[in-house]
Amino acid sequence: MMMRHLYCTAGAGMEELLAEEVQHKLYASQVEQIPGRVFFCCNADLYTVTQLKSAERLFLLLRKTEPISLPKNPAKAAAVIKERVVGAPAIWKQAFLTWTALQDELQSSQQRGHKRRREEDEEESLTVADESTHTLTSSTHLLKTSNEMDESRQHTPSFRVSCRCSGVIARSYTSQRLSRTIGMAIKEHLGWKVDLREPVLEVNVYLSDDHCVVGIPLLKHPLASRSYMKHNGLRSTIAWAMTSLCPKQLNDCVILDPMCGVGAVLLEAAQEYSNAVFLGMDTETSQLQKAAENLKASGMEGRVQLLRSSAMEIPLADGAVDVVLCDVPFGRKFSCSSDMPTALPHLLKEMERVIRVGGHLVLLLSLQLSAQLKKIICTHKHNQHLNSSDTNSVHTDPSNTRSESTDKPKTLTFQKSSSEAANTPLLISSLQAQRTHKVSLGSTDAFIHTYTKIQTQNTTLALK
Structure with a gap:
């Protein structure tokens, strides 16, 4: 197939991720990025190119x-x-x-x-009249396009x-x-x-x-417009970026979004990873209803479980999930009833609790909350100082995965939190920073923070 010279526009901060995506998915060459645009050459078919997730x-x-x-x-x-x-x-x-x-x-x-949809319709035993109408409509549309x-x-x-x-x-x-x-x-x-x-x-x-x-x-509609998003929340390219920046591949994982809203982050992850279990939580029934409608439109309703619950008291056992992905609400459009700067320490502690050692935390935060985050989570150097007296403490390699068989279906254990807020320390020493990536949300900027949960003296005692 002929090599084509193409380029995509990208939101501020997304250029690097888009350059990585075109190289990984399209095997593109001559990749060059400038602010707002990524240029590349590839011979991939156009349908494959249109599946890029980080482009506008x-x-x-x-x-x-x-x-x-x-x-x-x-x-x-x-x-x-x-x-x-x-x-x-x-x-x-x-x-x-x-x-x-x-x-x-x-x-x-x-x-x-x-043609594939017509075959699927036949398998679902649609009436002859319905099928004829569908075929006629499709043929008319294609004939019109061909004539143009x-x-x-x-x-x-x-x-x-x-x-x-x-x-x-x-x-x-x-x-x-x-x-x-x-x-x-x-x-x-x-x-x-x-x-x-x-x-x-x-x-x-x-x-x-x-x-x-x-x-x-090449297209009338932006690549960033997802047809399956009936209710818009976080921009789909940013939601995909959160998944992309996770330090490990998400197949064979249990993934939680404890403040899922309309489900944008989980939907992007579910589109990329077919062999994972997804759980979305929110306190607002209306948000969960919109999330359910988005899941139905995307065909993912059987793969993502939704639960009405507070992120301040996640009803999961300690170490129950592999990854937590969370767009922490901020700003007028996505604000929540809680005072987020006040709630953030306990919110982080609860997320950290349900992540297994070796698991990952990916957060999207405002500039203000990002600054606060650094005061809550100890640096790795501080972690080593805290744990220097514990000779039995072992730091888990972030690349480690579960040793259990991936052939077995994963289950989620629901139970009351075993650690209460009253005796939760302000500082969290078991989350090791991996990467911070600045992105633009249009009128404001935000940071995507990624962490890996490592084993410390406290996590060792919790496991016992």
């Missing part, structure tokens, strides 16, 4: 050049844009042919999907330009003005038709002090 939007790369400098004179600026941004018509014609071939490939994948593609091949494509600029250029030119100038240059240079409402192609241009990037979106 997917583009066919048309050109990537050094930054341009635009004179203030409009006529001279238009000449520079024609030469530096638009360039040779042959590049655009080849890009359009590649884009058309990728659309055909995507259409074929959709057609195969319709044929029409675009026979004629010069219609287009519109969407331009974003920053830095020096933005001080002299607005994005709207640059979009019009670039659009006129493409029209005059290539003979393509401008259509601001329903164009065949959308041309995206990004101009900054460091880069000039021109691309064509």
Whole structure:
């Protein structure tokens, strides 16, 4: 299959994870990341590329050049844009042919999907009338799409330009003005038709002090929009990042989200790992109902158990789970009834209690809560000082996994917490920091913290 030059946009802080994902899943080459974008080459089929979890939007790369400098004179600026941004018509014609071939490939994948769904419907014994209607609707949709593609091949494509600029250029030119100038240059240079409402192609241009990037979106909808999320909570790319940053693979694990909300974090984990047990808890019935609806829409309702319970008193035995994933609520949109800065020490202690030695904790926290977290959890150096008098204390390697057979189905033991808040120490010494990753949530930033539970004198006594 032909090697394609593509790029994806990514939220701030997600570029590194996206670069790792395209290398791991697509075996991509020439991977390069800049703020907000990751460029790569791959010959994977388009359907596989659309399964990227950390990307926002997917583009066919048309050109990537050094930054341009635009004179203030409009006529001279238009000449520079024609030469530096638009360039040779042959590049655009080849890009359009590649884009058309990728659309055909995507259409074929959709057609195969319709066929599989029809076969599944037949297995479920749908009525002949229902099946005929479904087939007719699917065929009509595919025929319409095919006709549109044929029409675009026979004629010069219609287009519109969407331009974003920053830095020096933005001080002299607005994005709207640059979009019009670039659009006129493409029209005059290539003979393509401008259509601001329903164009065949959308041309995206990004101009900054460091880069000039021109691309064509391959999909109408962002990759970050999950069709199975009927109720939105934490952004899906960030929820996936929490799973990705866990120090171990999550297959054959028991995974808990004690403040699951609408289930975004568990859903992303369940999509990636088919051989794991997932448990979601929340105190709000309305949130659990939305989570149940999201699970049903995603086909994961049989794999994720939901329970109404407080994260301050998790009804699980000590060491019952392998991993805790938790987006700790903060901000106006995701606030909770508890005063989180006050509740955080006990919340962390309860999470630590239910994690087995060698298990992991992944938290998404605000900047304020992140600063507080460092005061609650001792550093590894402090851990060693606390445990230096205990010659029998053994630190468990974070890479260690359970020795029990993975063929046996895992069960969750529900019981009352054995450690009460009254005698819980403020400092937690059994959680060893692994990684801290800063991400953007749009209007604010947050940190993903990952920890591994190690064996200390206290955890040894608790086990006894």
